[in-house]
Amino acid sequence: MTKPNPVPPRAVDVLVCGGGVAGTMAAVAAARQGATVMLVERYGFLGGNATGGAVAQFNSWQTEAGRRVVAGLADEVVQRLRTYEAAGEHQVFVMSTGHRMDRVEYAPEVLKLVLDDMVTGAGVQPMLHASVCDVVCEDGRIRAVRMLTRSGVVNVHPRVVIDTSGDIDVLHRAGARFLSLDEGDALQPATMMFRFGPIDFERFDAITTAEMKVLATEGYASGDLARAALHASRDPYSTDGWFNISRLGIDATDAQALSQGEIEGRRQAWKAAAYLRRAVPGCEGGRLRAFATQVGIRETRRVEGEHVLTAQELTQPVAFDDAIACGAYPIDIHPASGGELLYASMGDDHAYQIPYRSLIPKGVTNALVAGRGISATHAALAAIRVMTISMAVGQAAGTAAALACEGEGALDVRGVDAARLREVLKAGGALVDA
Ligand SMILES: Cc1cc2nc3c(=O)[nH]c(=O)nc-3n(C[C@H](O)[C@H](O)[C@H](O)COP(=O)(O)OP(=O)(O)OC[C@H]3O[C@@H](n4cnc5c(N)ncnc54)[C@H](O)[C@@H]3O)c2cc1C
Numbered sequence: 387m388t389k390p391n392p393v394p395p396r397a398v399d400v401l402v403c404g405g406g407v408a409g410t411m412a413a414v415a416a417a418r419q420g421a422t423v424m425l426v427e428r429y430g431f432l433g434g435n436a437t438g439g440a441v442a443q444f445n446s447w448q449t450e451a452g453r454r455v456v457a458g459l460a461d462e463v464v465q466r467l468r469t470y471e472a473a474g475e476h477q478v479f480v481m482s483t484g485h486r487m488d489r490v491e492y493a494p495e496v497l498k499l500v501l502d503d504m505v506t507g508a509g510v511q512p513m514l515h516a517s518v519c520d521v522v523c524e525d526g527r528i529r530a531v532r533m534l535t536r537s538g539v540v541n542v543h544p545r546v547v548i549d550t551s552g553d554i555d556v557l558h559r560a561g562a563r564f565l566s567l568d569e570g571d572a573l574q575p576a577t578m579m580f581r582f583g584p585i586d587f588e589r590f591d592a593i594t595t596a597e598m599k600v601l602a603t604e605g606y607a608s609g610d611l612a613r614a615a616l617h618a619s620r621d622p623y624s625t626d627g628w629f630n631i632s633r634l635g636i637d638a639t640d641a642q643a644l645s646q647g648e649i650e651g652r653r654q655a656w657k658a659a660a661y662l663r664r665a666v667p668g669c670e671g672g673r674l675r676a677f678a679t680q681v682g683i684r685e686t687r688r689v690e691g692e693h694v695l696t697a698q699e700l701t702q703p704v705a706f707d708d709a710i711a712c713g714a715y716p717i718d719i720h721p722a723s724g725g726e727l728l729y730a731s732m733g734d735d736h737a738y739q740i741p742y743r744s745l746i747p748k749g750v751t752n753a754l755v756a757g758r759g760i761s762a763t764h765a766a767l768a769a770i771r772v773m774t775i776s777m778a779v780g781q782a783a784g785t786a787a788a789l790a791c792e793g794e795g796a797l798d799v800r801g802v803d804a805a806r807l808r809e810v811l812k813a814g815g816a817l818v819d820a
Pocket of ligand 1: 404408426429434435436439441444517518519551576577578579630682683756757771772773
């Protein structure tokens with residue numbers, strides 16, 4: 387005999403699936419705009435790659451010339467981190483590729499607290515330890531999302547779904563269409579971030595870009611490093627650094643490949659930490675102190691939307707009437723096999739726009755996508771996937787979903803007036819014109 391479901395079904399205006407930075411910003415934006423919102427996350431904390439993946443630096447707020455292109459809720463995150471003394475100053479630095487980059491380093495553990503504060507403050511209903519496991523979709527409309535929670539299976543009936551699960555699980559289950567890789571391309575690799583310390587940063591920071599390149603190349607040639615880079619961000623609370631060195635050429639939607647990737651990632655990180663101790667000035671007294679909770683995923687599924695954003699539209703750049711976010715991060719492709727980054731700098735004061743239509747999956751009326759699964763080619767995603775831009779796009783998706791819910795009855799997210807959406811976003815501090 388089957389047991390009755392112990393949890394009654396629920397109805398909400400907006401259901402956000404996946405509590406990474408894109409999903410959390412989407413949920414907060416929708417709730418602040420007056421919608422009832424539930425945010426579903428499979429872990430017990432929010433942040434995705436930004437916390438569980440320990441990425442630890444928000445990159446590219448501005449053009450190389452210093453013009454701001456991302457603000458809004460993303461800015462609020464940094465301000466709130468600073469009240470916990472958990473984010474560094476805005477810094478500009480030169481990468482091993484010679485490209486000028488800006489970033490804010492932060493403590494991933496404290497970001498969990500900041501995202502909690504924002505979500506609870508906005509009145510979002512968080513549903514943690516809950517994994518989306520099924521979707522009921524009829525005639526292109528998502529009627530119900532089923533999730534496995536600690537109280538059993540819960541059915542939620544949303545008016546709009548925002549898929550921010552990174553792997554775009556909800557739309558995958560709903561039968562939406564996805565973009566394939568261009569011929570010759572591979573998915574960007576995953577990376578197991580690790581924490582290493584203590585580091586004598588006076589000596590570590592004194593290593594010149596050229597010297598660092600030699601150390602990285604030697605470590606890669608000897609097989610100690612899976613990637614020819616010694617890229618680190620500093621933990622604001624300690625003399626530790628988070629290192630981004632491992633390389634895992636996996637499809638993270640394949641359960642077996644992901645399992646092997648987690649194991650191989652820890653092995654690569656351990657080897658890299660031994661190399662840091664042995665060869666890198668300032669690291670002699672350090673140890674590997676922690677692995678990220680999960681391997682960090684750069685790319686899996688990209689949905690096919692009403693507009694597919696291309697690299698050419700970023701590099702030209704193209705001005706969109708329905709632009710809802712901007713960015714200036716370069717096209718940054720990590721070769722899955724290791725080696726140096728493929729970096730296409732945008733040039734001095736260059737910025738680009740992201741159109742609302744790239745958030746709308748083809749063939750589904752009541753869903754939006756934000757974060758690393760939006761409708762973009764492999765090369766375009768290589769630029770717009772960073773957390774600053776993911777947060778800006780999340781804010782736009784949440785705002786659009788709430789606006790879509792203002793009307794009565796069956797809705798279509800295509801009916802949201804892009805001009806009004808842009809005005810509401812601007813009023814919320816977002817930058818929408820490149
Ligand atoms: C190693 C690495 C280094 C990077 N370096 C930088 C950097 O230096 N600076 C920068 O700005 N960006 C960087 N990025 C890019 C950036 O971190 C990501 O692109 C960004 O965090 C994506 O955010 P997201 O919210 O779209 O996805 P994710 O962070 O992947 O979040 C998805 C969320 O959905 C949840 N979820 C998934 N499936 C389900 C389900 N079925 N049910 C419920 N919940 C689910 C996950 O647990 C997760 O919390 C890096 C990425 C990686 C992997």
